[in-house]
Amino acid sequence: MPEVTSHQSSQNAVLAFFDVDNTLMRGASVYYLAKEAWHRGIVGWRDIARFAWQQFRFISVGENHKHMASARERALAIVGGHSEKTLFELAEQIYERDILPNLWPETVDLAKEHLAKGHEVWLVTATPQFVAEVIAARLGLTGALGTRVHAKDGVLTGELDGHVLHGPEKAAVATELAERLGADLAECWAYSDSSNDIPLLTAVGNRVAVNADAKLTNHAQKLGWQILPLNRASLKEARRRVKRQAKTVRKRGRQ
Template identity: 70%
Template structure:
């Protein structure tokens, strides 16, 4: 986790990359996209049942490449034919209803620590860019790097613009982004729960594994990486505080 270094004033940026699903929040954000689409009558009950199954599997055993690919394909199908403006509004509703109550307070606090030190905090995620942008904006982070979906004249086609940011692809994009920003990877940070993000975690000088899956936990212990375990009770307490403040 960030040390007690003073506020950074150097022109060379330090970037902190945060995964979203099960790192910044509990569960898979794409599931909530599907559930909100079902609430609005955009997809069938069968579709939401499939999304629910992927969510259960993700929480129980972590990411699975084939399940993730199917979920992403279904999510892309949801946006086809819808306007950017309409889906931004939907993303804000998803944030308020489903994402905010499931944020890990400890991980959110780490983003704030990085910002206080003058670091840039970027979400880097397979989550659609539009949703990632809303999460980043609502949390006051620097920005997001997500999976891009093709849009023509402000209407989504349902096709990818590039690749799903997952595994090696996420690391490649993050490296290119850091190079473009003039950042030294040795000074950068990365946070993730998934063994699929080992390439991202390996390429930076500072990494923290958050609620790691079994494979990542074994790798982290072997490499001497910092491990941050989280408990659902922290989310429940945050939810209670939110209700008291309302």
């Protein structure tokens, strides 16, 4: 496909969307939010015990929609009544102590490969927006689309602003972003481990099942999507594919 030329860089945009939990990092980021809340006395030991059990299940057997939805609801309740400034500081702390050591280097390298091609790299995750933004900023990515919580006078209410970014909601916000930036979804990329993200993966022209659960693996095999186990050989092949097939975008100043 020939490159689209324009005086605006947004018209040339190619977007790469990355899931976070068990794709970019090991485990569920919302668990670390709950753990830090427990350290600060915001939640009790019974709440953290539930989060710990769900973290164990998530790592061992993959995402369970019912359990993860319950965990996210409690996470939203945790943030209610706290200032946005305080929660960004909390997110910075859990990034350094908990998220950074659990990042998958293979997936992070893929994200950076896209950046090297001039692509915009966006996290698309059900985790709260303020956590997703910190992860994206620390990794030097373009931005993050996460679950938003209403704020009033700088204080979060604990009520959702929109929907939890899960399943079809991820595909919807990714499509909206691509349209706003003038990106052709056929040239965009998406990476995820979960069958719940099949709508997101289906929306783009280049799909990669990373560390995939059984249902996503079967789906990807049937449709001929790339499957990326987290090992050195598969990483090299995935990076070669990005270099070989992905359109290089030359950055120009926005007007």
